[in-house]
Amino acid sequence: MRIRLVPAVPAVLALALLAPAGAAVASSAGTAPPAPPACRESRLSVAASASDRPDTVRISVTNRGTRACSVDRVPTVVFGDLDGPALPVPGAESAPYRLPAGGSAHAAVRTLDPAATELRLVDRLTVAGDPAHRGRTFGAASLGAPEGIRVWEPVTTWWHRSTAAADAALDRYAD
Secondary structure, three states: OOOOOOOOHHHHHHHHOOOOOOOOOOOOOOOOOOOOOOOOOOHHEEEEEEEEOOEEEEEEEEEEEOEEEEEEOOOOEOOOOOOOOOOEEEEOOOOEEEEEEOOOEEEEEEEOOOOOOOOOEEEEEEEOOOOOOEEEEEEEEHHHOOOOEEEEEEEEEEEEEHHHHHHHHHHOOOO
């Protein structure tokens, strides 16, 4: 049996291991900077509008603050009194999305699965930049659907820098 010698832990690694849990450690790998703090709802403008595409709504959020902040990378879109928000495509966990001061993010929401054999009509939808926010409610008529918004298995894209990018993302996940 041979005994294998293990080299001593390099000093930099030892210091990193001894650093307090919240301390930042420099890395030569160039990790991304930490996300800015969460956006306060009062500093956000939320908008929704009808799209030229059937059963699709375009939404946006704008940071009216003077500093960058973060919203959730997946918008929260709820339809009337129906259970649960639109599902993200691609599927995703919560994570921050950086909004610069004065910056906007855009998403596309498909309200009705093209293969749906059922549907519900709702009189409103609510959009929020973060699940912790109340969001803003938009009536069906203001979204070009005076009879009601047609809903069945709705999906939403993540936030994007432009409406064109949001539309393209939705196209990639069309059924």
